[in-house]
Amino acid sequence: MSNAFTFTKAAFSKLEPPAQGKRTYYRDTRQDGLIVQHTSTGQLTFYVYRWVEGKPERIRLAKYPDITIDQARRKAQEVIGAIAQGKNPNQERRAVRDEMTFAELFEKYLNEHSKLHKRTWQEDEAQYKRYLEDGWKNKKLRTIRRQDVQKLHTTLGEENGTYTANRTLALLSSIFNKAIDWGWEGANPTQGVKKFKERSRDRFLQADExxxxxxxxxxxxxxxxxxxxxxxxxxxxxxxxxxxxxxxxxxxxxxxxxxxxxxxxxxxxxxxxxxxxxxxxxxxxxxxxxxxxxxxxxxxxxxxxxxxxxxxxxxxxxxxxxxxxxxxxxxxxxxxxxxxxxxxxxxxxxxxxxxxxxxxxxxxxxxxxxxxxxxxxxxxxxxxxxxxxxxxxxxDNPEMVLPASEEQSSPPNAANA
CATH class of the missing domain: 1.10.443.10 (Intergrase catalytic core)
Known part of the structure; x- marks a missing residue:
């Protein structure tokens, strides 16, 4: 397929992902400046490609299909209009995202994503306060490296267990992915940090307990x-x-x-x-x-x-x-x-x-x-x-009344339960 074609759902479905670790860019023939990036994982992401202040810039719009092709075209027109007025959208984004603290990013994540799309948003908030707030809230995003995530993951695994460490890693990954969606140009620092292997939990109350x-x-x-x-x-x-x-x-x-x-x-x-x-x-x-x-x-x-x-x-x-x-x-x-x-x-x-x-x-x-x-x-x-x-x-507390069973069943053997 040519690197320039009219973007359609059908055309996107026929694209072959590039080799591992490679990226391919395609240009839309209907909207000047609109391109789509195709990664080896099959992910498509819309950008506007323009020369700004004497150098080429790729201004990220959003992933497909998070926005439709028509929406991407309209966003591209808005960005091109802003560039025509002397603005550089990438510089504005970098200035905001680079100065954002992790606490500010989490607040944005909680209010603009978690509360809107996750019924378990309160668990996200509790996890942040319990394991991330004290050490991470004042960190600038650009200062957070994979080594920091790895150290946190290892410490949580040793002190709080592998399940807690893995859930915290997953939350961090989601937070930084949203930051990238919102225009932050940094890399997700959780990439490359491997989760601990988890054993299926089979704990329950035994008869003698x-x-x-x-x-x-x-x-x-x-x-x-x-x-x-x-x-x-x-x-x-x-x-x-x-x-x-x-x-x-x-x-x-x-x-x-x-x-x-x-x-x-x-x-x-x-x-x-x-x-x-x-x-x-x-x-x-x-x-x-x-x-x-x-x-x-x-x-x-x-x-x-x-x-x-x-x-x-x-x-x-x-x-x-x-x-x-x-x-x-x-x-x-x-x-x-x-x-x-x-x-x-x-x-x-x-x-x-x-x-x-x-x-x-x-x-x-x-x-x-x-x-x-x-x-x-x-x-x-x-x-x-x-x-x-x-x-x-x-x-014991007299208010606590446990109704006696009408049918007396023998408790299971704990070893066989």
Whole structure:
């Protein structure tokens, strides 16, 4: 294909990527000055090519198909008009981007990208404050090098674990990619930094751990946190969904909780087992907020209670257990008590192309039944021993009532769960 042709979707689809590490430029015959850069990965990016102040300049517009060909042509006309008035768009961009601090870039990223396109934007904000703000907020973008990213990634891996290190690296990569989209001419400093290999996590509450866990949870003085942890365990819902749970989505008559949108970009109706309904009914009687678990922060609802969770684990003498593991605990106990993989996938809203059709045909009642069986088994395993039950109930928080199961199920063997 000639390096000059009329840009169309069909023509773009026929372009062969250049060799590894190479770039090819094509010129649009309909709009003077509009070119497209084609990389070996297949990425197409629009530029305006013009001589400005006696030297050639490539002024970046945007990636294709982030903008259409017609939009690129209109943007090219605007840039060419600005050049005709004596302006140099690249110089203006460089001046702004080179002087921007990382904190300023993150603020722009959060407000102009993350909040608009990511339901998990609050996790981005929390990650920035936890791992990036102290050491990076005042750094000028041009001073951040790959060595800085590598050092941060290694340190986080050693001190906070490989999962945290890899998620932070992914966030940094996304931030710098957006900076480039917005006109920053620097290179993404995360390029070449390799992620740590991650092992699939299989941690869940074992039968011998449940008594200590429930006993410790009963001693938690903050009822909102205590109920939040219990609902997380009894529903198997994702952490962000439980934290932002609204009364308008809870139906205590049908015993369901409706999520209009989940991490998988699908809606979900979560069956509520009896123990969960009992907790929610008590909270509903005293509710003064739209949130099931209200908080004092700007979100209006509870934010992940890390300190309280750490104390619960310390009292229970449990280690290496995350709040997200409560979700895995429900699924594991469902499997151990005989639930099919389809039922488990339905209750936990796992998205799998091979089982989506099966999930869609499942009725909600068997899902609730399987969850009820698993919850009954967990509560039974975690209940105080008969000879100490009365004493322990009087010593622990009397408000904490864990409904006894009607069907006594034997807890699974921890080794086989």
């Amino acid at each position: 449940l008594p200590r866990f429930f006993e410790s949870l009963a001693k938690e003085e903050n009822r909102t946190i205590r109920d939040y942890v219990l609902i997380s365990l009894l529903t198997g819902a994702r952490k962000t969904n439980v934290l932002s749970m609204k009364w308008s989505d809870v139906n205590l008559v049908t015993k369901t909780w409706y999520l209009s949108q989940t991490k998988n970009d699908t809606s979900q109706t979560i069956p509520l087992v009896d123990a969960a309904v009992e907790i929610l009914e008590l909270r509903k009687e005293e509710a003064e907020s739209e949130w099931v678990f209200p908080g004092i922060g700007k979100t209006g609802h509870l934010v992940e209670p890390k300190k309280a969770w750490a104390k619960i684990l310390e009292r229970a003498k449990l280690s290496n257990l995350r709040i997200h593991d409560l979700r895995r605990s429900l699924g594991s106990w469902q499997a151990a008590t005989g639930a099919s993989l389809s039922i488990i996938g339905k209750s936990l809203n796992h998205k799998n192309v091979n089982t989506t059709a099966i999930y869609a045909r499942l009725n909600i009642d068997p899902v609730r039944a399987a969850m009820q069986t698993a919850v009954a088994a967990m509560l039974d395993a975690g209940a105080p021993k008969p000879e100490t039950e009365e004493a322990e109930q009087s010593e």
